[in-house]
Amino acid sequence: PCFCLEVGSGSGICITFLAQILNSSATFFCTDINPKAVEMTMATALKNGRTVEPILCNLTNALEQRLKGKVDVLLFNPPYVVTPSDEVASGGIEASWAGGIKGREVTDKFLPKVASLLSPDGAFYLVVIKENDPDDIEQLMKSYGLSMKCLGSRRAGREYLSILRFARQPEHSHSWS
Amino acid sequence: MLTSNIIKGVTKGFPLGITPTKVEVKEVDFNPTFIVKTLTKIDYSALYQAANDVGHAEGLPEKLEDDVKENEDLLKKLHNALLQVEVIEGELVCPESGRKFPISNGIPNMLLLENEVENVTQ
Numbered sequence: 697p698c699f700c701l702e703v704g705s706g707s708g709i710c711i712t713f714l715a716q717i718l719n720s721s722a723t724f725f726c727t728d729i730n731p732k733a734v735e736m737t738m739a740t741a742l743k744n745g746r747t748v749e750p751i752l753c754n755l756t757n758a759l760e761q762r763l764k765g766k767v768d769v770l771l772f773n774p775p776y777v778v779t780p781s782d783e784v785a786s787g788g789i790e791a792s793w794a795g796g797i798k799g800r801e802v803t804d805k806f807l808p809k810v811a812s813l814l815s816p817d818g819a820f821y822l823v824v825i826k827e828n829d830p831d832d833i834e835q836l837m838k839s840y841g842l843s844m845k846c847l848g849s850r851r852a853g854r855e856y857l858s859i860l861r862f863a864r865q866p867e868h869s870h871s872w873s
Numbered sequence: 874m875l876t877s878n879i880i881k882g883v884t885k886g887f888p889l890g891i892t893p894t895k896v897e898v899k900e901v902d903f904n905p906t907f908i909v910k911t912l913t914k915i916d917y918s919a920l921y922q923a924a925n926d927v928g929h930a931e932g933l934p935e936k937l938e939d940d941v942k943e944n945e946d947l948l949k950k951l952h953n954a955l956l957q958v959e960v961i962e963g964e965l966v967c968p969e970s971g972r973k974f975p976i977s978n979g980i981p982n983m984l985l986l987e988n989e990v991e992n993v994t995q
């Protein structure tokens with residue numbers, strides 16, 4: 697991979713971990729709407745001996761045009777908690793969890809952009825809870841030409857979480873290549 | 874890292890101008906394959922302009938030739954511009970509106986004010 701992008705990097709653990717496992721042979725961009733989060737992301741990466749490029753912006757709006765068709769790994773652990781709509785996108789710490797109706801309001805703003813951001817072989821990884829209606833997300837992403845695979849699910853406290861992977865080709869078994 | 878300039882302004886603005894007030898050059902391991910690969914994915918003229926804006930364009934050509942991957946000397950200079958030169962404090966300037974986006978601690982702040990956001994189509 698050449699370009700990786702995490703939307704809503706928060707503490708920075710995901711993008712830092714990605715930089716570690718990919719051994720930094722790529723460029724790691726990350727965004728967050730909260731100024732404290734981007735600083736924390738930078739600090740987390742540095743503490744772990746990695747370099748990342750944090751940008752303070754709303755979703756990916758400052759990067760979309762130039763990264764079109766270039767993102768090889770796209771990560772999003774969104775604010776997925778079901779909350780009243782007026783709690784969404786506050787800019788404070790609530791922005792890290794408040795997802796509005798069905799916990800989908802922020803996710804739904806971003807999903808239409810995924811297909812155009814991804815490189816031809818790129819993949820998008822999304823964290824969801826049951827309440828976000830993963831089946832509905834699967835249908836929605838299909839209409840953008842992306843097929844979904846659930847990589848794993850588990851319960852953590854009150855939440856039933858899943859990691860979903862979206863890419864242009866359906867997953868082939870390795871014997872295919 | 875200068876390639877964080879792949880950002881648009883409020884309207885269409887690219888490339889963003891840079892007015893740095895604090896620039897640092899740190900040492901990063903030279904990986905020629907990575908440089909060559911990254912160069913194919915970025916707008917070189919924007920990188921050149923950015924390097925000029927921050928005063929670190931010594932030895933960089935205005936245009937890149939195809940044989941750049943054989944030119945280790947040039948690759949090292951490109952590596953410097955891409956990975957080693959960092960704007961710690963300064964501003965990014967939208968070429969169309971003149972709107973300035975502050976950079977602090979190496980992080981650009983691209984958040985827009987409410988009256989700068991275009992009507993979003995749902």
